Amino acid sequence: MPIKIPDHLPAKEVLENENIFVMDESRAYRQDIRPLRIAILNLMPTKETTESQILRLLGNTPLQVEIVLLHPRSHTSRNTSAEHLEMFYKTFDEIKNRRFDGMIVTGAPVEQMEFEEVNYWEELQEIFEWSKTHVTSTLHICWAAQAGLYHHFGVQKTYLEKKCFGVFSHRINIPNVKLLFGFDEGFHVPHSRHTDVERADIEANPELHILAESPEAGIYLVATRDGKQIFVTGHSEYDPWSLKWEYDRDIAKGLEIELPVNYYPNNDPSLDPPSTWRAHANLLFSNWLNYYVYQETPYDIDQQTEFVYQI
Ligand SMILES: CC(=O)SCCNC(=O)CCNC(=O)[C@H](O)C(C)(C)COP(=O)(O)OP(=O)(O)OC[C@H]1O[C@@H](n2cnc3c(N)ncnc32)[C@H](O)[C@@H]1OP(=O)(O)O
Numbered sequence: 001m002p003i004k005i006p007d008h009l010p011a012k013e014v015l016e017n018e019n020i021f022v023m024d025e026s027r028a029y030r031q032d033i034r035p036l037r038i039a040i041l042n043l044m045p046t047k048e049t050t051e052s053q054i055l056r057l058l059g060n061t062p063l064q065v066e067i068v069l070l071h072p073r074s075h076t077s078r079n080t081s082a083e084h085l086e087m088f089y090k091t092f093d094e095i096k097n098r099r100f101d102g103m104i105v106t107g108a109p110v111e112q113m114e115f116e117e118v119n120y121w122e123e124l125q126e127i128f129e130w131s132k133t134h135v136t137s138t139l140h141i142c143w144a145a146q147a148g149l150y151h152h153f154g155v156q157k158t159y160l161e162k163k164c165f166g167v168f169s170h171r172i173n174i175p176n177v178k179l180l181f182g183f184d185e186g187f188h189v190p191h192s193r194h195t196d197v198e199r200a201d202i203e204a205n206p207e208l209h210i211l212a213e214s215p216e217a218g219i220y221l222v223a224t225r226d227g228k229q230i231f232v233t234g235h236s237e238y239d240p241w242s243l244k245w246e247y248d249r250d251i252a253k254g255l256e257i258e259l260p261v262n263y264y265p266n267n268d269p270s271l272d273p274p275s276t277w278r279a280h281a282n283l284l285f286s287n288w289l290n291y292y293v294y295q296e297t298p299y300d301i302d303q304q305t306e307f308v309y310q311i
């Protein structure tokens with residue numbers, strides 16, 4: 001939440017220069033407050049695990065957040081029960097006449113097929129188009145980041161020779177961007193993917209900015225200039241155990257898989273992996289909710305306004 005301080009207090013300029021978000025009294029007085037409406041399009045097979053991971057991060061804010069869980073109607077889930085979906089989820093058709101302050105689109109284990117082979121691709125494209133007019137800011141995670149970059153900007157994914165698997169160190173590329181407020185210069189994020197996006201393909205589009213990346217794992221955070229679309233190639237939302245489950249699963253299946261990098265103490269898979277990315281994950285989600293959703297969305301959500309923020 002922003003600090004509200006008197007309009008002409010000298011500390012206002014000092015804090016603004018340090019990138020602390022300060023709201024003067026006159027703006028604070030004018031600001032109306034209501035719960036934020038966030039849609040979560042959950043494409044993961046392990047939907048219940050992902051629900052906890054994302055809600056844990058969205059819950060770490062003083063803002064009230066109202067959640068609408070979505071699943072693609074054009075896909076029959078193998079790993080989540082129909083009862084669970086019936087009880088807790090809606091489909092796009094049921095909500096497409098509403099507007100949302102924010103939307104999160106999760107990853108999905110379909111990255112090794114072409115986008116057009118994914119059976120809900122057409123529906124996802126329809127949702128991506130709708131998000132441009134009905135959602136203030138959309139956060140795309142892992143495969144959804146690749147899908148969104150491809151749909152909106154024609155960025156192709158590329159196949160990695162070896163799975164990018166582990167916890168990698170990252171650095172900030174552009175200082176003073178609100179999504180990265182409070183971040184340390186170096187921070188850690190898990191990645192778990194067989195595909196990638198190329199720097200040159202992102203840089204070729206002047207609308208896109210690479211906000212953070214990793215020398216080993218590559219591009220991590222990309223945003224449009226107005227912050228309306230955020231693309232996150234890693235899994236900051238993962239639990240400490242998520243990479244272990246994936247590693248154990250692949251070993252049990254007899255798949256070729258190396259130990260996740262920089263994960264187990266002494267690279268010993270019998271030892272408990274510590275979480276080294278939780279603080280960053282919380283900050284990423286609360287910065288997004290605060291600066292890209294809450295501060296930008298209109299009080300009357302059905303009223304369309306232009307974004308004022310520019311990176
Ligand atoms: C790059 C990223 O975004 S990473 C994020 C993805 N990571 C994860 O999902 C990690 C957790 N997932 C898992 O561990 C595994 O997917 C498991 C254990 C749940 C299932 O593994 P498997 O049995 O080998 O795969 P399965 O055959 O069930 O297919 C996996 C998923 O892909 C879906 N899928 C397969 N083919 C298609 C297709 N053509 N179009 C759309 N979805 C497809 C399956 O339907 C299933 O998803 P669902 O449960 O929502 O229906």
Ligand SMILES: N[C@@H](CCO)C(=O)O
Nearest residue numbers: 108109110192193246
């Ligand atoms: N994180 C994914 C990558 C495959 O899409 C997994 O290992 O399940």
